[in-house]
Amino acid sequence: MSEVRRPPVVAALDIGGTKTAAAIVTRHGEVVDRITAPTPGRAGATAILDTAADLVGRLRARAAGTRVHAVGVGSAGVIDHRTGRVLSATDALAGWAGTDLRGRLCELLGLPVAVVNDVHAHALGETRHGVAVGHETTLFIAVGTGIGASFVIDGTVLAGAHSAAGHAGHQPSPYAVGLACTCGGREHLEAIASGPGLTEEYVRRTGQPVDDLRTVAARAADGDDLAIEVVLLGGTAVGSAVGGLVNMLDPAVVVIGGGVSGLGDAWWQALRDAVRRETLPSLVGVPVLASTLGSDAPLLGAAALAWEGTA
Structure with a gap:
């Protein structure tokens, strides 16, 4: 046989x-x-x-x-x-x-x-098998311990001339005034909107040490006003940056993933509102979707x- x-x-x-x-x-x-x-x-x-x-x-x-x-x-x-x-x-x-x-x-x-x-x-996973299937261009943003991005054109990643394209967390952010970034720069998006950045912002506002962003998220869910403000700040800061990237790249779809994207509806609403405030009128219809493949x-x-x- x-x-x-x-x-x-x-x-x-x-x-x-x-x-x-x-x-x-x-x-x-x-x-x-x-x-x-x-x-x-x-x-x-x-x-x-x-x-x-x-x-x-x-x-x-x-x-x-x-x-x-x-x-x-x-x-x-x-x-x-x-x-x-x-x-x-x-x-x-x-x-x-x-x-x-x-x-x-x-x-x-x-x-x-x-x-x-x-x-x-x-x-690439999202464009081949996830929420971005069928779109000619995809802007992907990962918000976690750091903040990274990728722009995919016809199924191919834009790597950049020096293979360094996608460092979305290391662009200036008006929400990070006075803050040092892990890259050695100052006032970058990652310093305020990443998981550690939001955790540190909560500590600055309350003077209370916390282990990580999960604690902040739990307090926000329990109605802690300062924790809620920090969650909304994170969504707004990311959304503002994404809106600027949409204006520059004109993607067919934006996909957001990473651990911070699990902060819940309030974070997502703040992000989407900020994207809409920043985008040009012809681009306000670009969908902003959650990663589906985890x-x-x-x-x-x-x-x-x-x-x-x-x-």
Whole structure:
């Protein structure tokens, strides 16, 4: 009796500052298996790569009989879209800058590897399989520990001449007056509207230390006036910046994702109101939508790149 030949699949990796996720993905964007592990960010590039390769290896073992065609990677940091090398990264990933991410994973896994920044991967996931399917141009904004963006044109990410396009959090914001940014600059959007930025704003207003944004969100839900003001401020600051980007890029659709986007209806309403105040009259109809794929989005976007790179 002949062996049944299963359709090939690809492996996808989402390498973040705290967690690395891996998945097996079909050509149609179905996640058939997944696994995660903490990212050993302080242990250096070799440990990070070994963790990623181990996750893919475990998935391949569990998918015995199915050929893994290639690997797609969405990674934190600025990724050279031509070479797959990490150009720069935050301190959360020690020694990550300068890593030949594509080449090292090719060696470890013996498979073709496609690499992109993690926010770009998220945007690709939404345009290929999520809420932005069918749109010619998509502006994606991720609001979380940092604030990143991606502009996708006909299914292709605009990487920029230096592979650094998308640093939406590092544009000036009128809501961040006097605030230092993690990049070393001042008065940037990320300093006021990211998760840590909003948490610090609440502490400044109340003098009360809190663990993180979840505490602020819970207090806002309980009717804490200052917490509500901070939530609304965050939505307004992001919306103002998005409105300016809409005026510049004229996207068919805007998609917002990231952990901060889970702050609830008040944050979303403040954001959408601010977008409308900033956009030109001809652009007020551009839809502003919530990401629908959640943590699967970067995996699906990375998988799409893997399929394309080996087509």
